[in-house]
Amino acid sequence: MSRVWSGGCACGALRYEITGEPIVMTDCQCLDCQSESGTGHASHLVFPSKDVTIPEVATGWEMTADSGKKKTRHFCRTCGSPVFMTFAATPDILTVRAASLDEPERYRPQMVTYASRGWAWDHLDPNVPKFAKMPG
Ligand SMILES: [Zn+2]
């Protein structure tokens, strides 16, 4: 048995515990992740949705991605920390933000998505494979 993936927002009002394992961990440099995070990329763990309960203290807003698909970014109503993202087209998966983990050191980026949007000042590990957009 692996350890639970626990975490929450910056103020502590929003907490989660996930018993499953992440499908993949990705740094995303898309312009949406940039503007929403206020920096060069967002770091996401992708989990099966069935393993995650988004707490009621979260609230969300829907946006249309580059791809034309809808996604909803869920954040803490009190402190505004972004924590989850869900996808209308693929409801079976969702993402959790790496720095929301109680143990952020467990995050190991396996790929960089939308590297074509990245800035020179947002220098990421050169050993992590980079995709111009979203692979697959
Ligand atoms: Zn909060």
Ligand SMILES: [Zn+2]
């Ligand atoms: Zn992104």
